[in-house]
Amino acid sequence: MEEVSSASLAQLPHEMLKFVLQHTSASEGAARLGQLSFRARPTTINTPHYLVPTSRGVIPHLSQDNVQRHTKITAVYLPLEDFIEKSHADAPIYSTPVQKGESRLRRYTCLPDQCLSVVGPRRVPSISPPAHNTNSSIAISTSYGFRFLEVQQYNKAVKDLDVDVSVSLADVVTAETASAKRIEKSADRTHAWLADMVESQRGDASEATPVFASIPPLEPQLLSLYLSDLRDEYTSHISGLCIYSPSTMVAVPEGLRQLPTICLDDPPTPQAVLAAIYAGVDLITVPFATQSSEYGIALSFSFPFPGSTEPCPSEQPLGTDMWSTTHATDLSPLSPDCECYTCQRHHRAYVHHLLQANEMLAWTLLQIHNYSIIDSLFASIRRSIAQGTFDADVQTFGRAYRSELPKQTGQGPRVRGYQMKSVGRGEPKKNPRQYGRLDDQVQKLAEAESGVATPDGDAEDIEKHGLAKRVE
Amino acid sequence: MSTATKPSALAFDLQARCSTSKARASTLHLPHGPVDLPMFMPVATQASLKGLTPEQLEETGCRLCLNNTYHLGLKPGQAVLDAIGGAHKLQGWNYNILTDSGGFQMVSLLKLAKITEEGVRFLSPHDGSPMLLTPEHSMSLQNSIGSDIMMQLDDVIQTTSPDHARMKEAMERSVRWLDRCIAAHKYPEKQNLFCIIQGGLDLEMRKQCCLEMIKRDTPGIAIGGLSGGEAKSDFCKVVDTCTDLLPENKPRYIMGIGYPEDIVVAVALGADMFDCVWPTRTARFGNAITSQGVLNLKHARYARDFGPVEHDCTCTCCRSKEDGGLGITRAYIYHLAAKETVGAHLLTMHNVHHLLSLMRRARQAILEDRYPEFAQDFFARYFADKATPQWAIDALQGVGIEL
Numbered sequence A: 001m002e003e004v005s006s007a008s009l010a011q012l013p014h015e016m017l018k019f020v021l022q023h024t025s026a027s028e029g030a031a032r033l034g035q036l037s038f039r040a041r042p043t044t045i046n047t048p049h050y051l052v053p054t055s056r057g058v059i060p061h062l063s064q065d066n067v068q069r070h071t072k073i074t075a076v077y078l079p080l081e082d083f084i085e086k087s088h089a090d091a092p093i094y095s096t097p098v099q100k101g102e103s104r105l106r107r108y109t110c111l112p113d114q115c116l117s118v119v120g121p122r123r124v125p126s127i128s129p130p131a132h133n134t135n136s137s138i139a140i141s142t143s144y145g146f147r148f149l150e151v152q153q154y155n156k157a158v159k160d161l162d163v164d165v166s167v168s169l170a171d172v173v174t175a176e177t178a179s180a181k182r183i184e185k186s187a188d189r190t191h192a193w194l195a196d197m198v199e200s201q202r203g204d205a206s207e208a209t210p211v212f213a214s215i216p217p218l219e220p221q222l223l224s225l226y227l228s229d230l231r232d233e234y235t236s237h238i239s240g241l242c243i244y245s246p247s248t249m250v251a252v253p254e255g256l257r258q259l260p261t262i263c264l265d266d267p268p269t270p271q272a273v274l275a276a277i278y279a280g281v282d283l284i285t286v287p288f289a290t291q292s293s294e295y296g297i298a299l300s301f302s303f304p305f306p307g308s309t310e311p312c313p314s315e316q317p318l319g320t321d322m323w324s325t326t327h328a329t330d331l332s333p334l335s336p337d338c339e340c341y342t343c344q345r346h347h348r349a350y351v352h353h354l355l356q357a358n359e360m361l362a363w364t365l366l367q368i369h370n371y372s373i374i375d376s377l378f379a380s381i382r383r384s385i386a387q388g389t390f391d392a393d394v395q396t397f398g399r400a401y402r403s404e405l406p407k408q409t410g411q412g413p414r415v416r417g418y419q420m421k422s423v424g425r426g427e428p429k430k431n432p433r434q435y436g437r438l439d440d441q442v443q444k445l446a447e448a449e450s451g452v453a454t455p456d457g458d459a460e461d462i463e464k465h466g467l468a469k470r471v472e
Numbered sequence B: 001m002s003t004a005t006k007p008s009a010l011a012f013d014l015q016a017r018c019s020t021s022k023a024r025a026s027t028l029h030l031p032h033g034p035v036d037l038p039m040f041m042p043v044a045t046q047a048s049l050k051g052l053t054p055e056q057l058e059e060t061g062c063r064l065c066l067n068n069t070y071h072l073g074l075k076p077g078q079a080v081l082d083a084i085g086g087a088h089k090l091q092g093w094n095y096n097i098l099t100d101s102g103g104f105q106m107v108s109l110l111k112l113a114k115i116t117e118e119g120v121r122f123l124s125p126h127d128g129s130p131m132l133l134t135p136e137h138s139m140s141l142q143n144s145i146g147s148d149i150m151m152q153l154d155d156v157i158q159t160t161s162p163d164h165a166r167m168k169e170a171m172e173r174s175v176r177w178l179d180r181c182i183a184a185h186k187y188p189e190k191q192n193l194f195c196i197i198q199g200g201l202d203l204e205m206r207k208q209c210c211l212e213m214i215k216r217d218t219p220g221i222a223i224g225g226l227s228g229g230e231a232k233s234d235f236c237k238v239v240d241t242c243t244d245l246l247p248e249n250k251p252r253y254i255m256g257i258g259y260p261e262d263i264v265v266a267v268a269l270g271a272d273m274f275d276c277v278w279p280t281r282t283a284r285f286g287n288a289i290t291s292q293g294v295l296n297l298k299h300a301r302y303a304r305d306f307g308p309v310e311h312d313c314t315c316t317c318c319r320s321k322e323d324g325g326l327g328i329t330r331a332y333i334y335h336l337a338a339k340e341t342v343g344a345h346l347l348t349m350h351n352v353h354h355l356l357s358l359m360r361r362a363r364q365a366i367l368e369d370r371y372p373e374f375a376q377d378f379f380a381r382y383f384a385d386k387a388t389p390q391w392a393i394d395a396l397q398g399v400g401i402e403l
């Protein structure tokens, strides 16, 4: 039962998007319940909610039929840089033929109807290009290398692609050693780019794309001018806010709080997700779900924590490392009581085998499970806020679980250049090629299999496995 | 309906024969449900098919897939298979599984595999220590896997080998090894052991092998050693010779054959079952199999091709959104190919569906006694912009089908 304690309808420019705040309460920090709906889309998103980052238009390892059938994902984030190849102008996506009223982005990527599309320029998380943004362009990373994306190109692209939500360009300064002058420029540029975007949206209001105004991750005093301008001049032109770190929430003034807020960040743990929601974020990217799948980790937390943390804190793991041989013959589901396809139809032993055998299906089954855990987390968060127990539940969760996800012990998919994370947020890990003796044999065997398979097993293994016996 | 007189776990129901060629349509009743022949069996080497979930594989219409004994023997290994209760349970696949003996994998993949009367000697791929695989090992592993159809360990050598004496030795040894396999097979009432006809390209030797193998009365019969680079015309002669001798009431499986043109000809020559890694392996390289031939969707010419992978294809990937499919375009596969695993998933889905659908149409044609027209139509499309290979023209002519 979600009690509506205060409701307010944001004044939106063209009613393409409607955000109704349903419940805010002083005792829950800034956490709040809301409902985001779109004139042109069938889905209504109850917030707080998660936003799934895509890679080249797909949720990694999940073909669209699996998304439809086995996930409850209702919002995805698509970076424009994933669709730009050698040059922006000849990107094939812009030639996608569409019927009237149909989104070019949705048609090109075959994005399931259940998923709202949120478009920004850069991947989440993204790589820091060696080049710097300029006054009229940002540096992006494509599968052909680094490029510049002009502000005008970006503004035109979101219109041409007919995306559901577009995020205005932000001048995010990544270098920790950036000068004060450079940092100051960040807010000014972001401000100017928003003005450009709003300008480009003028004209037929019914065709305009809802814009979420980016707020770069800067100290509040550096943002104050921009934010007061946003509040005074832009509220009738923007549909929401987009931040890059939950810490930005404290700088957001009252007059902008009625807007839905997206946080494009890489929270390392569910605890960090809870903290972001506590700070008032409505939609947040959770890249650790896909990353855990690729690391072979099945998320295993539940919120609120079902057990007791009295008298002393417990050290529950946040996930299970499926590479561990303890699962080799374990026919139990990845998490007890999980209702996902993976847990209902398969078991730990299979996922473990697939990882050991370097089969792509391991990542697919883990994605289905991990996004099911994430979906449950957000459903429970909403329930907890509605019940007024969020504050206490967050505390308990923090005491119950470890402060980090399990470390990766096995090998994930081959990481490509454009997928690497920025340095600083964890070193990029490219998978080393692992070949033992008799390399050409191993290579041949690898070719006979799927994925990046390289078999191993010494004579003892082969013998133990009953495949053959050792002879002298 | 007829069954082998020895214990078997299948029933073979021959439904129709082409009045022109030797093509046949039948239903094979196996422990995990019936399958319609002629059929193509996709290869899920390590208990998984290129990223497709068992549910997605099921959706392509597949009811019998392959697992490789050699690979499952290494991972997860026999002890795990025994603990779990076999490969069906391991992969959550409730339909049929066929396994090879593991011998072919060693001979073709491993350096210095040497065959003695005892078994296949080879070096461990990891540490190089010498190992021995015997017919008994192979049966024991396949019993642990629990495959619905298991294959005998055979003595495989290159069909193109000029060494006649070695070829004869291999053929005769394969017969002796079949006897050892039959003796070692623990569950003949639950799992079907197929023999494998050897004899290289020597038709006399093939005939001799057929006669010996037929005497052993296995529930099904495979023709082996035919995916090793021999001339296609020789391949056709061997199949044609064998099917003339093989009993009508047993399924005939040609191992390692999977190009659409090979299958369409082999069906006309009286073969029923085929397997090949090619349709799924090639998907990873962006190759789409269509009735107009194979398209490499990684080529830039497809970057703006917004048509489906194959027009009129009814697979989940190609069907339009309006038709309940995903509406995947060639342009989007181009965008994903070799960059995201989903690209491989989608093309695998299409390629497997394409082969299964080709077989369904072939079967329907046989049931309606119009297989010659089906074969003619297939070749006219598949080789639309190039010449139909002479070997196919000759082989089909041999069974009364003019291209």
Ligand SMILES: [Zn+2]
Residues within 6 Å of the ligand: A334, A335, A338, A339, A340, A341, A342, A343, A344, A368, A369, A370, A372
């Ligand atoms: Zn699950």
Ligand SMILES: [Zn+2]
Residues within 6 Å of the ligand: B309, B310, B313, B314, B315, B316, B317, B318, B319, B349, B350, B351, B353
């Ligand atoms: Zn298709």
